[in-house]
Amino acid sequence: MSRRRVVTNPAPASRADEDFSLVLGGPLYQLFIRTRLIRPPLQLLHRRMLFIPALAWLPLLALATLEGNALAGSGLPFLHDIEAYARFLVAMPLLILAEPVVHSWTRDIVHQFDERGVVPHRSTPGLQAAVESATRWRNSISVEVALIASVFVLAPWMWRHMTLYADTWYASVDGGRIQLTRAGWWLVHVSVPVFQFLLLRWWFRLAIWWRFLWQVSRLPLEVRAVHPDRSGGLGFLGEGVYGFMPLLFAQAAVVSGLVASRVLIGARTAAEFRGEIAMLVVLLVAQVLVPMLFFVPRLVAARREGLRRYGALAAAHGREFESKWIRAPAPAGDRLLGNADVSSLSDLASSHDVVRAMRPVPFDLRVLLQLVAISAAPFLPLVLTEIPLAELLRRVVGMVL
Secondary structure: OOOOOOOOOOOOOOOHHHHOOOOOOOHHHHHHHHOOOOEOOOEOHHHHHHHHHHHHHHHHHHHHHHOOOOOOOOOOOHHHOHHHHHHHHHHHHHHHHHHHHHHHHHHHHHHHHHHOOOOOHHHHHHHHHHHHHHHHHHOOHHHHHHHHHHHHHHHHHHHHOOOOOOOOOOEEEEOOEEEEOHHHHHHHHHHHHHHHHHHHHHHHHHHHHHHHHHHHHOOOOOOOOOOOOOOOOOHHHHHHHHHHHHHHHHHHHHHHHHHHHHHHOOOOOHHHHHHHHHHHHHHHHHHHHHHHHHHHHHHHHHHHHHHHHHHHHHHHHHHHHHHHHOOOOOOOOOOOOOOHHHHHHHHHHHHHHHHHOOOOOOOOHHHHHHHHHHHHHHHHHHHOOOOOHHHHHHHHHHHHO
């Protein structure tokens, strides 16, 4: 969707928002371009959303079917494994979908630092330096190679130290030792590492984003307490977190699938996971809200200074108003009704109220609740394992009526 932008601050020769991206770069991005899985900047999304999950899931289906473990033949057949569906058919496509979404939203945030004049012209070199630093980390070959190497070592190591109490489609238990099936070999050496790499790369991108916002928060900024967004003009930061929602939902879906698998085999009940689920929701929300807190000192200082300045201005205006209209006879020829003095008094009071209502964080309760909701949504089906659907509907209707 195109939007008309009105520039209120002189733009540098090289626009920071045009240079910034958490996604467009790195060895894998270049590989995708060469293999025609990406047409720059991030087109052909459907190819990546189909090819990468298919690489992870379809061989598992084929091998499990050949081994007779697709619908039966083990304690947990492949097509009954909710965790596999959640990981490879829900979370993995969402991690890929998140790339163009986050790219667009974060670039818009960087643009608004300039558009709203929050980063004044004198601080533009600092903003550009932060963008260049983020770009260098994003394009780091060594980091991406390290991530790839770690997941292809980590996944097999984790599975060698895993405890199983019954045969599944991916492994059998023989005298306390785990023997991978052919489908299990593909799971451990291909499917899980690919998923882990996508997830770890996103965590690395989030680390770059945190570092970028920390650097910007240390620049000389112009935060105006009277701004109507109640965040000193930084309200766009809170609105920008919506771009990370696919990423939050994907991570929650993986854990939800794992919990559902444990519940269905009778290992534990969904209620026993309440503490872990609550902690996960907190951590997911923190992924995108914690870097907003870097701007708290600026907002607190701006509110304090705004209250002092507007308080003094209101006091001076009030004295002049009383001197003219209260303590002395009304000026000849001046009518109180519709007089500009009364309007200015009201406008000043409104401005002072805006300063008093200024928040110490660049987001409001609505943003927080929506992030909690998207992080908790994948766990809602687990409620049905504790409360039948009919009973749940009856309770909801009772609450409404």
